[in-house]
Amino acid sequence: MNVARYFDEMSYAPAPESDSEARAWLKRHAEGFHHVIGGALVPPTDGARFDSVAPATGEVLARIAQGDAATVAAAVAAARKAQAPWFKLGGHGRARHLYALARAVQRHARLLAVVEALDNGKPIRETRDIDVPLVARHFYHHAGWAQLQEREFPDHGPVGVIGQIIPWNFPLLMLAWKIAPALALGNTVVLKPAEFTSLTALLFAEIAADAGLPPGVLNIVTGDGATGAALVAHPDVDKIAFTGSTEVGRMIRAATAGSGKSLTLELGGKSPFIVFDDADLDGAVEGVVDAIWFNQGQVCCAGSRLLVQESVAPVFLDKLKRRMATLRVGHPLDKTMDLGAIVAPVQLERIQRLVAIGVAEGAALHQADVELPQTGCFYPPTLLSGVQPSATVACEEIFGPVVVSMTFRTPDEAVALANNSRYGLAASVWSETIGLALDIAPKLQVGVVWINATNLFDAAVGFGGCRESGFGREGGREGVLEYLKPKAWAGRKPRVVAAPPTARRVEQRFATPALDRTAKLFIGGKQARPDGNHSRPVLSPKGVPLGEVGEGNRKDIRNAVAAARAADGWSRATAHNRAQILYYLAENLSARADEFAARIAAMTDAPPAKALAEVEAAVARLFSYGAWADKYEGVVHTPPLRGVALALNEPIGVVGIVCPDEAPLLAFISLVAPAIAMGNRVVVTPSERHPLAATDFYQVMETSDLPAGVVNIVTGASADLAKTLAEHDDVDALWVFNSAEVSAMAERLSVGNLKRTLVDNGLLTDWHDPAAAEGRIFLPHAVQVKNVWIPYGE
Ligand code: NDP
Numbered sequence: 001m002n003v004a005r006y007f008d009e010m011s012y013a014p015a016p017e018s019d020s021e022a023r024a025w026l027k028r029h030a031e032g033f034h035h036v037i038g039g040a041l042v043p044p045t046d047g048a049r050f051d052s053v054a055p056a057t058g059e060v061l062a063r064i065a066q067g068d069a070a071t072v073a074a075a076v077a078a079a080r081k082a083q084a085p086w087f088k089l090g091g092h093g094r095a096r097h098l099y100a101l102a103r104a105v106q107r108h109a110r111l112l113a114v115v116e117a118l119d120n121g122k123p124i125r126e127t128r129d130i131d132v133p134l135v136a137r138h139f140y141h142h143a144g145w146a147q148l149q150e151r152e153f154p155d156h157g158p159v160g161v162i163g164q165i166i167p168w169n170f171p172l173l174m175l176a177w178k179i180a181p182a183l184a185l186g187n188t189v190v191l192k193p194a195e196f197t198s199l200t201a202l203l204f205a206e207i208a209a210d211a212g213l214p215p216g217v218l219n220i221v222t223g224d225g226a227t228g229a230a231l232v233a234h235p236d237v238d239k240i241a242f243t244g245s246t247e248v249g250r251m252i253r254a255a256t257a258g259s260g261k262s263l264t265l266e267l268g269g270k271s272p273f274i275v276f277d278d279a280d281l282d283g284a285v286e287g288v289v290d291a292i293w294f295n296q297g298q299v300c301c302a303g304s305r306l307l308v309q310e311s312v313a314p315v316f317l318d319k320l321k322r323r324m325a326t327l328r329v330g331h332p333l334d335k336t337m338d339l340g341a342i343v344a345p346v347q348l349e350r351i352q353r354l355v356a357i358g359v360a361e362g363a364a365l366h367q368a369d370v371e372l373p374q375t376g377c378f379y380p381p382t383l384l385s386g387v388q389p390s391a392t393v394a395c396e397e398i399f400g401p402v403v404v405s406m407t408f409r410t411p412d413e414a415v416a417l418a419n420n421s422r423y424g425l426a427a428s429v430w431s432e433t434i435g436l437a438l439d440i441a442p443k444l445q446v447g448v449v450w451i452n453a454t455n456l457f458d459a460a461v462g463f464g465g466c467r468e469s470g471f472g473r474e475g476g477r478e479g480v481l482e483y484l485k486p487k488a489w490a491g492r493k494p495r496v497v498a499a500p501p502t503a504r505r506v507e508q509r510f511a512t513p514a515l516d517r518t519a520k521l522f523i524g525g526k527q528a529r530p531d532g533n534h535s536r537p538v539l540s541p542k543g544v545p546l547g548e549v550g551e552g553n554r555k556d557i558r559n560a561v562a563a564a565r566a567a568d569g570w571s572r573a574t575a576h577n578r579a580q581i582l583y584y585l586a587e588n589l590s591a592r593a594d595e596f597a598a599r600i601a602a603m604t605d606a607p608p609a610k611a612l613a614e615v616e617a618a619v620a621r622l623f624s625y626g627a628w629a630d631k632y633e634g635v636v637h638t639p640p641l642r643g644v645a646l647a648l649n650e651p652i653g654v655v656g657i658v659c660p661d662e663a664p665l666l667a668f669i670s671l672v673a674p675a676i677a678m679g680n681r682v683v684v685t686p687s688e689r690h691p692l693a694a695t696d697f698y699q700v701m702e703t704s705d706l707p708a709g710v711v712n713i714v715t716g717a718s719a720d721l722a723k724t725l726a727e728h729d730d731v732d733a734l735w736v737f738n739s740a741e742v743s744a745m746a747e748r749l750s751v752g753n754l755k756r757t758l759v760d761n762g763l764l765t766d767w768h769d770p771a772a773a774e775g776r777i778f779l780p781h782a783v784q785v786k787n788v789w790i791p792y793g794e
Contacts, residue, residue: 012328015335017124022114025203032063033198035071035222036205038078039215045070050224052199055121055341056332056376064198067223069230072190075219076234079161079188082216087158087186095147097213098184102139104211105132105176105204112200112207116172117332119199121341121377122295124333127172134457135176137640138475141459142180145480149185155771156484158186159262160238163231165252166201167244168194168343169298169399174243175201177474179218180459182241185483190219192231194244196343198222229255237261241482243300246397246423246468250751258744260761264472264482265754266300266464268397269425271446272418273303273454276411277312279430283452285319288403289338291428291454293327293381296339297401298347300469301426303454305394306383306405307417313407317385324368324381331373339401342377351379351400358384358393363404389420397423411436415443422753425465428454434790441788442648447473449788458639461787462647466732471756471784476637476647478785488772492763495660495739500689501543518548519695521556521715524563525708527698531555536716538692541605549691552714557683557724560712564654564681565730567709571651571679575630578677582626584704590619592700596693600665603690617768618669624774625673632678632779643791649783651679652756653732656725658718658746660737660760663767664690668697670773671735676710678782683712683731685721722746729753735781737765756781 006013032049034041044065052062065071086094105112112135113127122131145152162182166174171193182189193201205220221227225248232240232255242252243266256263273291275284291303308316332340342348359365363384372378382402387394393404408414418427426448431437434451441449447465450456457463462476473479518535520527530550538546550556570578589596593615600611637645655675659668664687675682686694694713701711714721722742725731726749733756736746740762750757758781767773 012336016331017114017117017333017335019114019118019333021111022118025111025115026062029062033065033202033222035065035067035075036202036218036220037071037075038081038219039209042071042074050195052119052196053344054118055343056373058376061118062199064222067192067221067227067230071221072227072230072234075190075221076161076236078216078219079190080236082214083158083161083188086188086214086217091146091149094184094186095143098139098143098146098180100211101208101213102136102143104207105136105139108207109136112172112203114333115203116200117340120168120171120197121332121343123337123340124335125337126295131170131173134459135172138176138180138459142184145181146184153480153484155487157487157490159483159485160187161236162187162189162483163234163237163240164189164191165228165231165240165242165244166191166193168197169295169300171197172200172204175204178241181474181479181483183217185480187483188217190221190231190237192221192223192228195224232256235259239263241472242266246754249470250754253751253754254748257747258740258761262485265470266472266474267468267470267754269300269302269423269465269469270305270395270397270421271301271303271423271426271428272305272307272444273428274414274418274430274440275306275308275312275316276414276431276433276436277309278432280432280452281312281316281319284316284430285323287428287430287452287454288320289323289327292403293339293401294455296342296379298343298399299455301448301455303428304398304403305421306403307414308405308407309414310407310409317383317405320383321366324366324383325370327368327370327381329370329372329378329380339381342379342400345377347399348377348379351398351402354393354396354398355382355384355402358387358391358404361388361391361393363387363391363393389417395421411440415440419445422468423465424467425469426450442650442786447784447786449786451788451790453789453791456639456641456789456791458637458645461637461639461645461789462785463787466652466784468754470754473785476785478647478780481780486777488769488777489765492760492765495662495762495764497661497739498541501539501541503537503539503545504543519550519692519715521550521552521560522695522698522701522711522713523556523560524566524712528559530716531559538603538690540602546602547692549695549715552685552716552721554724556714557721557728560683560714561654561728561730563709563712564683567681567707570676570681570707570710571653573679578679579626579629581704581706582622582629582673582677585700585706586619586622586626588700588704589615589622589697593619596665596696599692599696603664603692614663614666618666621666621669621774622673624770625677628674628775628779629677632783634785637787641791642793643789646788646790648786648788649678650786652782652784653680654730655680655682655782656728656731656734657682657684658722658725658734658736658738658742659684659686659694661687661689662764665693666767667737667765668694670767671737672711674778674782678779680782681710683714683725685714685716685718688716688718691715718742719745723749726750727752731755733757736760738762
């Protein structure tokens with residue numbers, strides 16, 4: 001072929017990236033890779049190894065060590081031993097190490113990019129230009145957090161030993177997202193890479209050792225799901241950070257329930273890509289390419305549900321099909337390829353199976369007429385159009401280069417369709433009308449929104465989802481908080497619970513009895529009789545009957561949740577408005593301080609002065625959250641692009657709250673006030689033994705302009721009510737400050753909709769200590785951060 005012919009055809013010639021350095025590295029490990037534990041290379045028990053296969057060719061690249069429980073235990077022990085000295089190194093010392101890691105990644109960028117492309121099958125263009133630069137950026141950014149830790153987070157310490165489990169779709173990038181914040185803040189790590197893609201983690205461990213990372217700070221145990229499960233089960237791991245499928249995320253949630261381990265889950269998605277009729281359609285077509293054909297669509301936040309406004313749908317889909325024809329699929333090391341290989345035959349089969357289901361359910365199939373390599377795991381860019389919102393392919397994560405398209409007529413319909421998913425990871429909104437795009441963004445139930453863009457990531461901007469996409473954030477200040485724990489909660493002691501009193505018979509005399517007042521439930525702004533028409537006695541510690549309260553049951557919780565769900569206007573109310581109502585609650589409680597103090601004294605036998613102090617503290621706490629309501633705001637990030645990312649502190653939705661018995665008024669207020677200050681609606685079960693302060697509070701709420709349904713109170717047996725709240729799929733978060741058993745049950749049963757939980761594991765909080773019970777210690781749990789990316793310019 002001569003130059004003139006190339007010019008005529010404008011076709012690509014092969015442009016292979018050299019893999020010689022990568023091959024030399026693999027050859028050095030031809031005997032098989034080891035685990036990396038405590039700075040040493042540890043062979044697998046009984047020499048057990050498995051193959052790591054190149055998806056593009058089927059070639060066995062390496063033999064990887066299979067980790068078992070004993071290997072995991074050795075790695076956890078090494079991490080434990082290293083943790084205190086690593087933390088003692090101080091912020092600056094750790095910053096220097098993270099900076100060294102960032103520099104080392106940049107020095108070895110080409111090798112890392114090639115090994116990643118070989119091992120995962122993704123195109124070198126992406127590993128070279130996206131994965132590896134983002135990895136370096138993550139270490140630089142978190143070197144900064146290490147440097148600033150002592151000044152920015154003086155009230156927090158590291159969590160300890162972190163178990164991290166990552167998937168195969170971004171093996172090196174997920175490693176960086178996990179280990180950079182963990183190490184920066186003084187934790188040590190045991191990381192298990194995915195079975196399909198262990199190589200870059202092992203290469204990184206070598207690079208890190210050369211860069212002087214102390215032994216035991218980062219331990220890599222390779223293996224399969226059983227190795228991951230052993231890490232999750234290990235009792236000396238303080239936190240599990242997981243990225244992967246929702247199914248395994250659920251198993252991990254259940255396995256860690258009640259263990260005291262903290263948990264972050266970054267799971268699957270079915271993210272909407274919304275194109276309004278005033279969008280730059282050509283720009284949006286390029287957006288779809290980046291949304292679903294980036295990394296062969298094996299991206300948790302892939303824009304896999306294309307929602308196009310009806311009036312432009314035909315022209316848009318036509319443009320998209322023409323663009324699809326120009327995509328190139330082929331060997332990952334060819335620099336001219338847009339798409340590489342699917343990670344493994346099992347994933348390829350899954351994609352094929354789901355596409356066949358899509359067609360059987362009525363979707364129109366369009367596949368790019370592109371040349372696929374003869375061997376290896378390849379799949380063409382695919383569009384399924386005319387898909388019904390209830391179709392399998394519109395609901396299930398395909399995790400391949402397959403986009404499904406639907407149409408909508410109005411912005412409201414777009415939002416309804418977008419939110420019609422059990423997932424809530426990301427969304428992309430395309431419109432040239434900034435007012436429309438910014439109106440839509442807060443209405444989407446997701447953790448990340450890209451406006452006129454897609455798949456933008458940065459270490460300073462948090463990433464993560466809600467609903468079945470998991471909880472927790474990676475990146476940004478919110479991501480840092482996931483690797484810290486409050487010092488004020490570190491020394492909490494187990495709650496000691498006195499045996500319940502037995503009712504004493506009170507002698508009746510011939511006098512006019514007091515009017516019977518059985519406190520009802522408080523649901524939807526009204527006092528409501530319990531569904532079961534049962535009530536339970538409230539006794540003083542000496543067994544003197546003080547009154548009765550309703551015995552709430554499942555049905556009452558369901559009614560309360562429905563009322564809370566309906567009160568969504570509260571989540572849209574201005575922060576100023578919410579603040580005013582919190583102050584008003586404080587004012588009205590203060591006006592009745594003596595009455596509440598007398599009630600507390602009667603219920604708990606507290607001396608009058610102590611009971612009054614509790615009421616005064618509750619008034620002050622309401623004031624504090626009135627103050628916080630319009631001050632715990634988001635931030636504007638300026639990531640490295642022309643544009644901004646707005647980190648919005650949004651309410652979570654409906655929060656279930658299970659109160660303890662101690663400080664019956666103050667604990668109740670300390671839990672309810674932060675939740676409602678941030679715009680959540682709550683269903684609360686007050687102290688089981690001393691509920692009357694909460695039921696007296698109805699009247700305070702009724703006179704304070706609190707909208708109906710914002711606070712719903714169901715009295716009764718805490719454990720039973722907590723169980724219903726945990727199992728309820730319309731409860732978005734659950735806070736349990738009660739016994740260790742109720743905490744464990746709440747975590748275990750929260751797997752249905754993967755609600756966020758905050759539990760005290762039966763450890764006693766000092767509700768009078770603002771450091772332990774007020775403000776920034778609770779507020780992060782009352783919001784979920786949504787990052788809205790807004791690039792600008794032509
Ligand atoms: P998994 O969730 O199974 O794997 C993620 C990680 O968890 C891997 O390291 C895996 O090990 C490990 N693991 C598996 N089982 C357990 C367990 N019981 N306890 C602890 N760790 C475990 O994802 P798959 O690789 O099987 O992919 C299946 C589907 O998951 C995909 O089709 C896709 O839909 C989704 N997925 C979503 C991702 C995301 O980023 N949200 C990423 C990857 C997949 P091993 O690799 O050895 O099995």
